[in-house]
Amino acid sequence: MNAGADPLAAYRVDAAPWYRSSAREVELYERAWVHRLPLLLKGPTGCGKTRFVEHMAWKLGRPLVTVACNEDMTAADLVGRWLLDAQGTVWQDGPLTLAARHGAICYLDEVVEARQDTTVVIHPLTDARRLLPLDRKGELLRAHADFQLVVSYNPGYQSQAKDLKPSTRQRFAALAFDYPPPEVETDIVAHEAGVTMELAARLVGLARRTRALREHGLEEGASTRMLVYAGRLIRDGMDPRDSCAMTLTQALTDDPDLSAALRELVHATF
Numbered sequence: 001m002n003a004g005a006d007p008l009a010a011y012r013v014d015a016a017p018w019y020r021s022s023a024r025e026v027e028l029y030e031r032a033w034v035h036r037l038p039l040l041l042k043g044p045t046g047c048g049k050t051r052f053v054e055h056m057a058w059k060l061g062r063p064l065v066t067v068a069c070n071e072d073m074t075a076a077d078l079v080g081r082w083l084l085d086a087q088g089t090v091w092q093d094g095p096l097t098l099a100a101r102h103g104a105i106c107y108l109d110e111v112v113e114a115r116q117d118t119t120v121v122i123h124p125l126t127d128a129r130r131l132l133p134l135d136r137k138g139e140l141l142r143a144h145a146d147f148q149l150v151v152s153y154n155p156g157y158q159s160q161a162k163d164l165k166p167s168t169r170q171r172f173a174a175l176a177f178d179y180p181p182p183e184v185e186t187d188i189v190a191h192e193a194g195v196t197m198e199l200a201a202r203l204v205g206l207a208r209r210t211r212a213l214r215e216h217g218l219e220e221g222a223s224t225r226m227l228v229y230a231g232r233l234i235r236d237g238m239d240p241r242d243s244c245a246m247t248l249t250q251a252l253t254d255d256p257d258l259s260a261a262l263r264e265l266v267h268a269t270f
Ligand code: ADP
Pocket: 018, 019, 020, 021, 022, 044, 045, 046, 047, 048, 049, 050, 051, 052, 180, 188, 192, 224, 225, 228
């Protein structure tokens, strides 16, 4: 790396990510940011958590390092590792270390997907001391004053095996997210998919009916993200029923009865 090169250049959020707020989340985030409080964003998938963090990083002028967590992820994937190159071994910071060292917001998306032994590496960073021990490198890194840790998780998916341990979750201030109220969601779908408010409102009505199917065993109803996908296909001229079959019905379930119920909802809408 060139001396003086900005190690976070790739993580800067230059253009304002469009975000439509539903409540006071922007103000509450700003309050937490003043104290660099670690934040937990909880809510269903595709309801706008990631877009919100992108928007806040831009608003606060901080780079954003995002990590999509999964069960194969190791602590080294977050923290860093020694790599072999022509000169010998060189240390390469992982995304968490990069953010902590240089002062970015680090967003761990779907943190419960990571194994517990991976998640514990974030604990010392969420203490008042804000330290990150890099055991393999023999370094105790003190986080940059502008470092902030943000994690997301979806309480709807929780099973005993995949829950956020109290010892982890109690380190965070939390913001609860949900699908936006219908008029706000309509606005979002119209904007993101480039469709009319009338079509967006129909898609939102459909989504709300699919969400009610949770009582009938559907794990999760249609997300705002799915509506955006459906809207984009329809805007391109695809038949609305085909668009919804692809982006909603088939994506939401493999169960024949639930699929049939979803199809009926689509056909009642379009
Ligand atoms: P999550 O992180 O909760 O899974 P995302 O933030 O990725 O969800 O949202 C999925 C998509 O839905 C976004 O890419 C965006 O198009 C749209 N979206 C959802 N909520 C909002 C919102 N409040 N403002 C703007 N776009 C939104």
